[in-house]
Amino acid sequence: MKFFRNCFFVVLISCFAFNSHAQNSTAADTGSKINFNQTDAKGKRDGMWYIHQPARMGEDSYSEFGSYDHGIKFGKWYKTDNDGELVAIETFKNNVLNGEVKYFDKGHLYCVGHYRGLNPSQKYDTVMVVDPVTGAQSLVSVLAERGSLKHGTWQYYDPLTGRLEKEQEYQVDDLVYSKEFAMASVDSAYYKKKVQMLPHNAASGHYYKPPAGKQHSLTGTSE
Template sequence: MYARPVLFLLLISLTAGAQYKTYRLSDKGDTLNAIDLKGQKQGKWSVRMPALRGQPAYEEEGVYVNDRKEGTWMRYNLMGDPLAVENYKWGNKNGICRYFTPFGIEREESWRAINPDKGFDTIDVRDPIDPNKYEKVIVKNEGNSLRHGTWKYYDPTKGRLLSTESYFLDRLRDPNEPDPITGLAKVAAPDTAKAKPAEKPKPKEVLDFEKKTSGKKKAVRTGSTGGG
């Protein structure tokens, strides 16, 4: 009855053993935490990290390709609550990464990965004036991802957006300068302190009265009742 599943798992084990130096099998027979014959991490990984320097312990899972993180990686506390959803390319953060507390989202980051195999990388950047044109920008590879795009900070308990920052190839942008990707400048909010309230239209009866009395000398009250 159990011969076929056991034989199947045995074949998986023998195949994995031929490809990897070390690995482990999940309850479903998936190969996890594999290190190939070159000593590089490959495939699905699930790791528990102990508490260190005041930071609580956590678990993370994702995929390695040639010893580099690739695609979406999830991080959880030991209660199973999500702590982070990060995206990787070439082992560097790429795209949107979100970070959480047990109460809710805390911040959202935006990254641009640089190929670590190149000393310099060429990135196509949209022309600020003509969105149909792209300019090739050469970026020196410092070994890290570049902050690129909008970063958002939240109140985790209420989910309310507190502030934003905008980066362009790791440079913090002035909020009033044109967006180098869209070419659009940020529109300043109206100054409500200086803005005058709009005047209400006058009733028709008042307008008719003012029209009739226009040009006539108005009587001035002096408070006198007459007499000597």
């Protein structure tokens, strides 16, 4: 889990910078000063930014941290939910998703995928595709206004055990391959044992019990 700890450390640094109103912070590894939440001469976001998005229109609040290049979102961006749990690590280029993305459920990895970002400065962009049967390569023209396309391998994991459950291959948003992986007997036994130990599973014997004298029935009478 070293990778997750490093991600969490990055988010903590960004939160500190935000709460300090983007004052100078000292990077522990280099000793250099880093300015957060800055703008360039034209008022465009530039450099490292921490952004908190309050809940709105039925969507939960979240925070994200990453870099801008004169108003253009690029590189890896880290997103956390309202509880500070890691939700996503996404890669951007020219303000659109491009490259590997990772998604998490309560901090546990459940999906790794790939996007192909389209060039927003052009009306059309071209993407190389491979025929899944013949292996022949060809270029496909796509409207750039579509932003990003699923393009490449997408893998889905059980967030509880880390077991690979499904693998898919996309080309220009089209699904060309899909395979589901059956659970091996040894994995099945491990999974069942882990599920039985969850606090909400009464079979584990570890579910929550109120202290004596604090137990109440639905009718309001003490048990």
